[in-house]
Amino acid sequence: MVQLPAPMLDPNSIMSLKRGIFYTLLMQAPTLLLYFVASMLMTRMLGDVGRGEYALITNHVALLAMVIGLNLGYGLTFFTSKASGDPLAVVGVAACFLLVNMFLTPLLLWCISLSDIMSGVLMPPERTHWGYWAFIYLSVMLGLVNTSIGAVLLGLKKFRTLNWMSLLNAALSAAGLLILFNLRDRVEPDGLLPMVLIVSAIAMLLQCLAWCAVYAIQIHIIPRPVWAWAIVKPILTFSIVGHLSNLINLINYRFDVWVVDYYHGAAELGLYAVAVGVGQLLFNVPEPFSRVVQPFLFGQVKDEMISRFKAIARLNFTTLTLLAILLGTTAPWIIPLLFGEVFLPSVTPLCLLLPGIVFSGVSKLLAQLVVQGSLQRFNLYATSIAALVTICLDMFLIPRYGIEGAAIASTLSYLSVLAIILLTIRFRSGIAVHDVFLLRPSDIRQIGQSIRSTARP
Numbered sequence: 001m002v003q004l005p006a007p008m009l010d011p012n013s014i015m016s017l018k019r020g021i022f023y024t025l026l027m028q029a030p031t032l033l034l035y036f037v038a039s040m041l042m043t044r045m046l047g048d049v050g051r052g053e054y055a056l057i058t059n060h061v062a063l064l065a066m067v068i069g070l071n072l073g074y075g076l077t078f079f080t081s082k083a084s085g086d087p088l089a090v091v092g093v094a095a096c097f098l099l100v101n102m103f104l105t106p107l108l109l110w111c112i113s114l115s116d117i118m119s120g121v122l123m124p125p126e127r128t129h130w131g132y133w134a135f136i137y138l139s140v141m142l143g144l145v146n147t148s149i150g151a152v153l154l155g156l157k158k159f160r161t162l163n164w165m166s167l168l169n170a171a172l173s174a175a176g177l178l179i180l181f182n183l184r185d186r187v188e189p190d191g192l193l194p195m196v197l198i199v200s201a202i203a204m205l206l207q208c209l210a211w212c213a214v215y216a217i218q219i220h221i222i223p224r225p226v227w228a229w230a231i232v233k234p235i236l237t238f239s240i241v242g243h244l245s246n247l248i249n250l251i252n253y254r255f256d257v258w259v260v261d262y263y264h265g266a267a268e269l270g271l272y273a274v275a276v277g278v279g280q281l282l283f284n285v286p287e288p289f290s291r292v293v294q295p296f297l298f299g300q301v302k303d304e305m306i307s308r309f310k311a312i313a314r315l316n317f318t319t320l321t322l323l324a325i326l327l328g329t330t331a332p333w334i335i336p337l338l339f340g341e342v343f344l345p346s347v348t349p350l351c352l353l354l355p356g357i358v359f360s361g362v363s364k365l366l367a368q369l370v371v372q373g374s375l376q377r378f379n380l381y382a383t384s385i386a387a388l389v390t391i392c393l394d395m396f397l398i399p400r401y402g403i404e405g406a407a408i409a410s411t412l413s414y415l416s417v418l419a420i421i422l423l424t425i426r427f428r429s430g431i432a433v434h435d436v437f438l439l440r441p442s443d444i445r446q447i448g449q450s451i452r453s454t455a456r457p
Helices: 011-069 072-081 087-114 116-122 130-155 159-182 189-218 229-284 286-298 306-339 341-372 376-427 441-455
Strands: none
Touching: 011 087, 011 116, 011 130, 011 159, 011 189, 011 229, 011 306, 011 341, 072 087, 072 130, 072 229, 087 116, 087 130, 087 229, 130 159, 130 189, 159 189, 229 286, 229 306, 229 341, 229 376, 286 306, 286 341, 306 341, 306 441, 341 376
């Protein structure tokens, strides 16, 4: 039997893919720089204890947003990018969920505040004033609005808009914290954390207004809520599997924060938060690849994207590895220079975390291939196993070895996720995985040609 070749991407799609990746990568440098500046300024103002308290509050925001968000952004992108997708229905479903969460979120926060155990774990002991709860509510709701609009724009392949909005978000955060940093001497030490949260809330509100303006200009769809189950069901069904995976994955990303705080206190957590924050800057490397490739991969007819996806995966892994090596070798000088000598103990956990950051960045991109093959449940299996690894290792290593033990546990957890995703792609999808890592000479030549052709007016 003669095997027909897989259909090829049309030239317009190829050029759109190249331009999307090229310009998204181009915008990553200033975006990352601004986020790093914001993190550095905040850490210098708050110190180790304040940085630990900030980590607990933002962890609370991430937990609640993930619980009520239902991974809807992923579903919105998936159904918007499909040729048969109906953007009107997708926007209506998003509006429906936002309305529900507008009333559900304060109820959940009220229940948490009534529980001494839950509020003691999720919030710093002396930060239980209603203003902190209001910050959490505002952060969650504004984040859901921004995520929903961004997901629809991604499904419509509006990469340029998404890139500029990411840069704006980073610029607003950096500008607000720079102003506060210059005025910090006028604020009492105990008032610095509330002021940081107020500045962050103002920046998020401005971001949300900008997202709404972009939505009004580019999408032109009135967000009327859609309650019909026949329309809601497919989007919800698709999103819920990924939602369960994300909820479990939250353990992989956040569980160590609570354990470190419980056994070693806010100061040690502040040191660990700096190590995690610096290492997680590398999480932004796979972001442009994952963001741009999603609508093309989800919208393909057969397997016409596979070879290009593998080339992108090789570029992703090689870039992550080189940056991790560079960061690890320079960390003993960079960390104390930027954050102060008090954060020098953050260097060792950062170096122990970096291999895991690479594993996680690779998994983030390759997980798209699992979803495309209708094997999304295996992403859930991977995160479930990794969560067990995280819980067991955190409870064993952190009491004995502190933040170094937390870093080792995270790296091994990320490795388990990557291993399961690779096995799924190889044996369930039947796609070879030996060629998704290091760049080839042909890739480098192709990248050069793509840069020259894409940058040409």
